Amino acid sequence: MDAEATAPEWPLYEVFVRSKRGLNHVHVGSLHAADDEMALHRARDVYTRRNEGVSVWVVRSALITASSPDEKDPMFSPSGDKVYRHPTFYTVPDDVPHM
Amino acid sequence: MTHSPAAEPNEESVYAGLVDVDGDAAQWAFGTGFDDPLAGVDTAVPAGVDRADLAAYCLMLGDDALVLAQRLAEWCSNAPELEEDVALSNISLDLLGQGRLLLARAAAADPESVPPLPPDSPVPAEDALAFFRDTGGFRNAALAEIPNGDFAQSTLRLLLFSVWRLALLEELRGSADPVLAAVAGKGIAEVAYHRDYAARWTVTLAQGTAESRRRTEAAAEAVWPHAAELFAVHPVERRMAEAGVGVAPDAVRPACAAVLDEVLRAADLHRPDLDAAATARGRAGEHTPALSELLGDMQSLARQHPRGTW
Numbered sequence: 001m002d003a004e005a006t007a008p009e010w011p012l013y014e015v016f017v018r019s020k021r022g023l024n025h026v027h028v029g030s031l032h033a034a035d036d037e038m039a040l041h042r043a044r045d046v047y048t049r050r051n052e053g054v055s056v057w058v059v060r061s062a063l064i065t066a067s068s069p070d071e072k073d074p075m076f077s078p079s080g081d082k083v084y085r086h087p088t089f090y091t092v093p094d095d096v097p098h099m
Numbered sequence: 100m101t102h103s104p105a106a107e108p109n110e111e112s113v114y115a116g117l118v119d120v121d122g123d124a125a126q127w128a129f130g131t132g133f134d135d136p137l138a139g140v141d142t143a144v145p146a147g148v149d150r151a152d153l154a155a156y157c158l159m160l161g162d163d164a165l166v167l168a169q170r171l172a173e174w175c176s177n178a179p180e181l182e183e184d185v186a187l188s189n190i191s192l193d194l195l196g197q198g199r200l201l202l203a204r205a206a207a208a209d210p211e212s213v214p215p216l217p218p219d220s221p222v223p224a225e226d227a228l229a230f231f232r233d234t235g236g237f238r239n240a241a242l243a244e245i246p247n248g249d250f251a252q253s254t255l256r257l258l259l260f261s262v263w264r265l266a267l268l269e270e271l272r273g274s275a276d277p278v279l280a281a282v283a284g285k286g287i288a289e290v291a292y293h294r295d296y297a298a299r300w301t302v303t304l305a306q307g308t309a310e311s312r313r314r315t316e317a318a319a320e321a322v323w324p325h326a327a328e329l330f331a332v333h334p335v336e337r338r339m340a341e342a343g344v345g346v347a348p349d350a351v352r353p354a355c356a357a358v359l360d361e362v363l364r365a366a367d368l369h370r371p372d373l374d375a376a377a378t379a380r381g382r383a384g385e386h387t388p389a390l391s392e393l394l395g396d397m398q399s400l401a402r403q404h405p406r407g408t409w
Contacts (some may be wrong), residue, residue: 031182041296045186 012061013039015046017053023098025057033058136200136285140277144208148344153276154209155238156339158228159382160267161201162239165229166390167260168194169397170247179250186296190257193289200282202228221408222401230401234391240381242325244390251304251311252318258297259322259371262358263329265290266351275343298362305366315368323371330355330373333382 010032016025028047033039039058048056067075079085144150171191178184206213206224213224214231222230242260247253268290271283304311330352339345352373363370380386401407 032180033182038299041299042182042186045189046182049185049189 010034013043013058014061014064015039015043016057016059017043017047018055019052020054025055028052030061036060137278137281140281142207142278145275145277145344148276148342149338150209151211152335152338152342153344154205154212155335156345157201157205157208157279158212159238159333159336161198161205161228162237163198163243163260163264164194164201165198166237166239166393167243167257168192168198169393170243171253171257173247174253183250187253190293190296193286193293197282197286197289198229199225200278200285204276204278204282216405221406226401230398231405234386234394235384237386237390237394238382238384239386239390240325240328240379241387242322242329244381244387244393245322245325246389248318248321249314250300251314252321254297254300254304255315255318255322257293258301258362259326259329259359261290261294261297262355262362263348263351265294266354266358267346267348270346270351274345279344294358301362301368302366305368315366319368319371323369326371326373327375327377328380331377331379331382333379336379336382 011034012030013033013036014030015028017028018025031039031042031046033042036058040056043056043058047053144153168191171187171194174187175184175191178187202225203223206228210224213227214236216222216227216231220227242256245256247256265287268283268286271279272287274280274283301315305315306312330348332347332349336345336347340347340350356370356373359370359373
């Protein structure tokens with residue numbers, strides 16, 4: 001193998017974009033970059049080129065602590081039958097946005 | 100236990116909420132919710148403006164953009180990293196959009212500038228100008244047409260080009276031609292990003308490894324000799340500047356020198372000589388052999404299928 005093929009990869013970043021109508025940043029994908037600033041510019045180039053976004057976050061993937069699929073049942077299934085945790089028994093006034 | 104979030108499939112996508120933004124899924128093809136740069140602009144040629152001069156001037160600015168767009172498109176699938184591939188394609192498409200508006204303006208100002216095609220040809224005027232004009236009819240500066248070279252050479256070319264073009268567009272915002280003013284207004288944000296992109300890579304490459312330094316210095320040797328031509332004034336540019344429609348490029352030389360000094364000081368590279376004696380050869384239709392080769396590639400499909408619609 002040549003030197004290029006064995007060169008260490010740049011770190012992976014996760015990209016979050018807030019769309020024009022969106023209130024929150026949503027994960028859209030990942031990319032490799034040498035540093036945070038390059039990651040932000042590459043995120044703009046790769047993930048907002050079709051007019052998707054007005055704000056971008058990037059974060060090193062290694063900094064994210066994620067739940068494991070192995071723990072899915074104990075983590076999430078206990079909430080599956082607790083319908084009373086939803087505020088569905090109230091009337092929401094028409095002028096309350098983003099519900 | 101933890102694992103990489105990248106392995107998790109996307110359960111929700113930012114794109115999902117966009118499909119209904121304007122209640123029209125057709126946005127993915129041509130865009131709804133996108134801005135028309137000429138919306139509300141009076142497209143009549145202002146009284147007293149020489150139409151042939153305006154057309155020639157629009158061809159100059161339009162050909163700069165079109166030819167460099169084609170050069171940048173050659174990086175598609177060849178760039179050193181996937182993300183740079185996309186970035187260079189974005190820049191190419193920005194310039195193609197500017198070129199298209201300017202060529203359409205040239206055709207509207209002076210239909211005589213458009214190569215004659217059969218009366219029932221489906222080819223729009225701006226496409227006729229792009230694909231059916233011969234090399235000598237192109238009025239771009241040589242900087243736009245020289246081959247890409249390596250990534251360093253393409254980066255330095257883009258730096259010099261976007262510094263120059265941004266300075267021109269900023270002046271053109273006040274053009275007496277409302278279409279030129281609108282095209283400039285749209286282009287400023289685009290070219291400001293191109294300049295930023297190229298400036299970052301220039302400093303990174305010049306101050307990177309010994310190999311990237313060597314390549315960047317070689318790139319400067321190849322690109323800088325084309326700098327002085329950018330500031331040579333063609334008679335059409337002089338007349339358009341006097342009419343308040345265009346910009347004589349020597350007027351933006353000090354601004355370009357100041358920006359280049361700032362970037363190249365950070366990169367520890369010498370600045371190209373912007374004052375060297377030069378004539379506006381490209382503006383007069385005199386080109387290097389590289390343009391014929393580029394146009395052969397760019398125009399072949401349209402010329403083989405002159406009745407094609409795209």
